[in-house]
Amino acid sequence: xxxxxxxxxxxxxxxxxxxxxxxxxxxxxxxxxxxxxxxxxxxxxxxxxxxxxxxxxxxxxxxxxxxxxxxxxxxxxxxxxxxxxxxxxxxxxxxxxxxxxxxxxxxxxxxxxxxxxxxxxxxxxxxxxxxxxxxxxxxxxxxxxxxxxxxxxxxxxxxxxxxxxxxxxxxxxxxxxxxxxxxxxxxxxxxxxxxxxxxxxxxxxxxxxxxxxxxxxxxxxxxxxxxxxxxxxxxxxxxxxxxxxxxxxxxxxxxxxxxxxxxxxxxxxxxxxxxxxxxxxxxxxxxxxxxxxxxxxxxxxxxxxxxxxxxxxxxxxxxxxxxxxxxxxxxxxxxxxxxxxxxxxxxxxxxxxxxxxxxxxxxxxxxxxxxxxxxxxxxxxxxx
Amino acid sequence: xxxxxxxxxxxxxxxxxxxxxxxxxxxxxxxxxxxxxxxxxxxxxxxxxxxxxxxxxxxxxxxxxxxxxxxxxxxxxxxxxxxxxxxxxxxxxxxxxxxxxxxxxxxxxxxxxxxxxxxxxxxxxxxxxxxxxxxxxxxxxxxxxxxxxxxxxxxxxxxxxxxxxxxxxxxxxxxxxxxxxxxxxxxxxxxxxxxxxxxxxxxxxxxxxxxxxxxxxxxxxxxxxxxxxxxxxxxxxxxxxxxxxxxxxxxxxxxxxxxxxxxxxxxxxxxxxxxxxxxxxxxxxxxxxxxxxxxxxxxxxxxxxxxxxxxxxxxxxxxxxxxxxxxxxxxxxxxxxxxxxxxxxxxxxxxxxxxxxxxxxxxxxxxxxxxxxxxxxxxxxxxx
Numbered sequence: 001x002x003x004x005x006x007x008x009x010x011x012x013x014x015x016x017x018x019x020x021x022x023x024x025x026x027x028x029x030x031x032x033x034x035x036x037x038x039x040x041x042x043x044x045x046x047x048x049x050x051x052x053x054x055x056x057x058x059x060x061x062x063x064x065x066x067x068x069x070x071x072x073x074x075x076x077x078x079x080x081x082x083x084x085x086x087x088x089x090x091x092x093x094x095x096x097x098x099x100x101x102x103x104x105x106x107x108x109x110x111x112x113x114x115x116x117x118x119x120x121x122x123x124x125x126x127x128x129x130x131x132x133x134x135x136x137x138x139x140x141x142x143x144x145x146x147x148x149x150x151x152x153x154x155x156x157x158x159x160x161x162x163x164x165x166x167x168x169x170x171x172x173x174x175x176x177x178x179x180x181x182x183x184x185x186x187x188x189x190x191x192x193x194x195x196x197x198x199x200x201x202x203x204x205x206x207x208x209x210x211x212x213x214x215x216x217x218x219x220x221x222x223x224x225x226x227x228x229x230x231x232x233x234x235x236x237x238x239x240x241x242x243x244x245x246x247x248x249x250x251x252x253x254x255x256x257x258x259x260x261x262x263x264x265x266x267x268x269x270x271x272x273x274x275x276x277x278x279x280x281x282x283x284x285x286x287x288x289x290x291x292x293x294x295x296x297x298x299x300x301x302x303x304x305x306x307x308x309x310x311x312x313x314x315x316x317x318x319x320x321x322x323x324x325x326x327x328x329x330x331x332x333x334x335x336x337x338x339x340x341x342x343x344x345x346x347x348x349x350x351x352x353x354x355x356x357x358x359x360x361x362x363x364x365x366x367x368x369x370x371x372x373x374x375x376x377x378x379x380x381x382x383x384x
Numbered sequence: 385x386x387x388x389x390x391x392x393x394x395x396x397x398x399x400x401x402x403x404x405x406x407x408x409x410x411x412x413x414x415x416x417x418x419x420x421x422x423x424x425x426x427x428x429x430x431x432x433x434x435x436x437x438x439x440x441x442x443x444x445x446x447x448x449x450x451x452x453x454x455x456x457x458x459x460x461x462x463x464x465x466x467x468x469x470x471x472x473x474x475x476x477x478x479x480x481x482x483x484x485x486x487x488x489x490x491x492x493x494x495x496x497x498x499x500x501x502x503x504x505x506x507x508x509x510x511x512x513x514x515x516x517x518x519x520x521x522x523x524x525x526x527x528x529x530x531x532x533x534x535x536x537x538x539x540x541x542x543x544x545x546x547x548x549x550x551x552x553x554x555x556x557x558x559x560x561x562x563x564x565x566x567x568x569x570x571x572x573x574x575x576x577x578x579x580x581x582x583x584x585x586x587x588x589x590x591x592x593x594x595x596x597x598x599x600x601x602x603x604x605x606x607x608x609x610x611x612x613x614x615x616x617x618x619x620x621x622x623x624x625x626x627x628x629x630x631x632x633x634x635x636x637x638x639x640x641x642x643x644x645x646x647x648x649x650x651x652x653x654x655x656x657x658x659x660x661x662x663x664x665x666x667x668x669x670x671x672x673x674x675x676x677x678x679x680x681x682x683x684x685x686x687x688x689x690x691x692x693x694x695x696x697x698x699x700x701x702x703x704x705x706x707x708x709x710x711x712x713x714x715x716x717x718x719x720x721x722x723x724x725x726x727x728x729x730x731x732x733x734x735x736x737x738x739x740x741x742x743x744x745x746x747x748x749x750x751x752x753x754x755x756x757x758x759x760x761x762x763x764x765x766x767x768x
Contacts, residue, residue, distance in 0.1 A: 019636035119636040179615035179645045180607060186646045187603045190653070193639055194596040196580055212578040216600060219571045223564060231563035237676065250674055252403035252503040254666035255577055259673065261563045262570045269574075282638035289643065290634055292621060 002058030002075050002082065004031050004068060006098060009135055015093075015128055018290075021118040025107045028132055029091040029098030030054045033074065034082035036138070042378050043086045043138045044371075045129060046070065047146030047153035050221070050284050051276060053097035056089030057082065070147075072359050079368035084375045085142065093128050094120045094283040102279030103204055113279075115201020120283055122149075122291040126156045130164070142374055145169035147356035148323060149284070152291045155331070158308040159293055167374055168308075169367065171315045172356035174327035175301050175334070176292035181322065184224055185285040188217035192278045201279055210278045215269030217281055222268050227319035227352030235261040301330060302337035311341040313370045315363060317355040318348045343370065386442030386459050386466065388415050388452060390482060393519055399477075399512055402674075405502040409491045412516055413475040413482030414438045417458065418466035420522070426762050427470045427522045428755075429513060430454065431530030431537035434605070434668050435660060437481035440473035441466065456743050463752035468759045469526065477512050478504045478667040486663030487588055497663075499585020504667055506533075506675040510540045514548070526758055529553035531740035532707060533668070536675045539715070542692040543677055551758055552692075553751065555699045556740035558711035559685050559718070560676035565706065568608055569669040572601035576662045585663055594662045599653030601665055606652050611703035611736030619645040685714060686721035695725040697754045699747060701739040702732045727754065 007030055014024035031054050036043060046056045048069070057068035057075050074080045074087055091099040094117055102117040109116075133141070144165050146154040151173025158168045177185070192198060195213030199206050223231075238260040239249050250258065257263045297303040312335055316328035325346045335342045345366045349355040355363070391414055398408035415438050420427060430440045432453070441452035441459050458464045458471055475483040478501055486501040493500075517525070528549050530538040535557025542552045561569070576582060579597030583590050610618075622644040623633050634642065641647045681687040696719055700712035709730050719726045729750040733739040739747070 019634075021636075115638070119638060176621060178612065179619040179621065179643075180610075180612050182621070182643050183603075183607045183615065183645050183649055186643075186649055187600060187607070189638065190603065190650070191575060191600050194599070215578070216571060216575050219567075219574065220604065223567045223571070226564075228562065228564050231567065235563040237560060237563065237566070237679075250403075252405075252674075254499070254503060254573065254663075254670045259563075259566050259570075261567050265567055265570055266574070279638075286638045290636075295621075 001064075002033055002071075003061050004033065004055060004058035006031055006055065006060070008098065009132060011128075011131060015124070015131070017118050017124045018121045019119045023093070023100070023118055026093060026100035028093065028100075028128060030132060031056065031089045033057050033087045034085055036086040036136075037378065039379055040138050041140070041142060042084065043088060043133070043141050044080060044143045044145060045133070045141050045157075046074070046087060046089045047125070047129070047144065047150035048089070048092065049146070049148040049150045050288075051272070052150075053095065054089040054091040054099075055097070057087065069357065073364065073367065079364045080145070080371050081375070084378070085371070088133075088136070090129055090132055092120075092125045092284075094280060096277035096280040101277060102201070102283070103277055112202070112204045114204060115279060117279060117283060119286060121287050122152050122156050123160060125153055125287070126160050129153075129157075130161055133164075139164065141165050142378070143167035143169055143371070145171070146173070147171035148173055148353065149288055152288070156291070156293065158310050158312075159305065162307050162309040165310045167311050167313070167370075169313045169315075169370065170328075170331065172317055172320055172323050172328075172353055173314075173331075174323040175294060175331050177288055178327075182289050184220055185289055188220050189282050189285060191216035191220075192281055198278060201282075203278070209273070211273035214273035214276060214278055214281065215266075218269045218272035218276075219265045222265060224322045225352060225354045227321065227350060229319055230350050230352055231261065233350070235259070235264060301334040305331070305334045305340075306338050308335065308338065308340060313343045313345070313367070315345045315347060315356070315366060317351070317353070318346060319350055320353045320355060322353040385448075386417055386455075387445050388417065388439060388442035390415055390438065390444070392482065393516060395512075395515055399508070399515070401502055401508045402505045403503045407477070407484070407502055410477060410484035412477065412484075412512060414516060415440065415473045417441050417471045418469055420470040420520075421762065423763055424522050425524070425526060426468065427472060427517070427525050428464060428527045428529060429517070429525050429541075430458070430471060430473045431509070431513070431528065431534035432473070432476065433530070433532040433534045434672075435656070436534075437479065438473040438475040438483075439481070441471065453741065457748065457751065463748045464529070464755050465759070468762070469755065472517075472520070474513055474516055476504075476509045476668075478664060480661035480664040485661060486585070486667070487661055496586070496588045498588060499663055499666075501663060501667060503670060505671050506536050506540045507544060509537055509671070510544050513537070513541075514545055517548075523548065525549050526762070527551035527553055527755070529555070530557070531555035532557055532737065533672055536672070540675070540677065542694050542696075543689065546691050546693040549694045551695050551697070551754075553697045553699075553754065554712075554715065556701055556704055556707050556712075556737055557698075557715075558707040559678060559688075559715050561672055566673050568604055569673055572604050573666055573669060575600035575604075576665055582662060585666075587662070593657070595657035598657035598660060598662055598665065599650075602653045602656035602660075603649045606649060608706045609736060609738045611705065611734060613703055614734050614736055615645065617734070619643070619648060685718040689715070689718045689724075690722050692719065692722065692724060697727045697729075697751070699729045699731060699740070699750060701735070701737070702730060703734055704737045704739060706737040
């Protein structure tokens, strides 16, 4: 098993943000796997989605059960082979897994940022990641890769730093959120913000956590990650406890868990509320809402993507109703309008949006083939 | 305009409930429109869904803007013509629009029921409605009709009282909830129950209302009532306020309303929390969860529907993802397996589940034709 080591880098210089604000004295947590070759041509940056982190692959020496979130994809001999590529995972600014976020002290005030943490966009994250690459001595990425919100970052890389990316792998993503996506985010945020323990975002000083809101937010999220079909297959109308003392087995209660799906969602919500930061949830869902490269082009995605120079692999999953295949096809079309080199795989998978994190032989093989092609273009000796 | 008058009927005898409990001394609010003919053969019962009431058609004399929720469907000369039919709307037990519900005093304790209101099922509602018909002197219904949860009641009528129903009109409904439906209900309930103002269901005595939870519940509901397409068409990514001082027009805030869809959902949530009872929300969503006539038949819907004797009209809407056309087709198939007389219309409408409440010429005409056929079978003189 790959042994990962969490690292941290401090950035003193202010990072200007899209909102007009800036942030200074922040640090980014990151991990690297594999070895950077001599000409620095084999680096692959992994961008994470809502609740993931820089811990992408492997385990920590002292935490053998803490496996990276994309370990099925990335590692020695895996689809993204760390024997060939130097892979970098980075925790985004504003997240809650090590990088500077709302629970950290604002050097301007000496207090936790809380709700005063500046609003961060996908573009801001990409700029912060670019600075990290600068510090690591990496001028150009062999590839940038991400799923869901991570895919949005990968796409944004190709627009913000077209010369610094040779390939982009955009999985289960979209060129922006649609109204329904925004609506679900908004309900989740309202649940958090209206929790009396939120204290307008400054709950750290109160010694409380808005767990009720976080639970609701996570339950809503989970519903949208799963397909209708897989929910029916995994849970259906199964009761939590088989009861034999009456014909239907119902307990007839409005508050007790009656169905398996309720038990599952409550468990997921409880678990999430134990570790995720409420302010981070607001920030990251807002970054999702705001991402829309076509906006500056009157909604014309083809014009927006004209800046991209790299080659693309896009992957979508048939039952993903959060970021449906139609959304990936919009990106494919806009890239083809610009005569870009695009590979596209629409994987017939039952698992909904979650499929991008799961094992599926066709999915894994598509990514493997794509990276094998990239590897063939690398200079094995490392001389430029 | 039809002038409606809300009436109430008290039932002293205990009503045995599916849960094993019973309720006594309850009253039902109802309205009637049109005239019962001499042989009592032209009665149509309308069953309501989650947040509707007995006020189905017309307006009240002193409230000229308070229009019944299905007034576009029901009235003089309308699809369900009150010049020909005697139409009855009834508010369900446990609801909050007049009939006995959680905010009323429990005669056993002298206090509001609150969370002690017994759990009510679709079957219980049908039994209570049957008692109301007994009291009104109606032995057999020309038709029972409902949409969504109201359609479940209509279906249940045909199974519980097969000889008392000649026709059932089941619109935008399902033979049970699937896992995703239950999941959304559960999140809404958790939002209410975990609101500190819920006080375990006994908030009336505290002089508070769990409005935060009700708002979240309603926002979730609204998302599932609308189709993805209609949301994109009505709201898309439109910002609430057009701002011209920067390229994107974003305000960069995690808590302020930024998009029109957020404004719409917050408004709907606020409005709902002003008038709807939290305990009623729990009860009615649970009634939805529990409804499953096939459960007693090992999941075999064809066997479950073998008891039905009447003729059926089923209607579904192409973009309804809450109760999709596939769910209506399950019922059609099960009825055909039993050689029942079934008409089925799948209306290509953009509005999602909400379509059953909206004007659509094809939908209205299908229902009109169906009731015209029923009317032709009535004895116009009223002699049996």
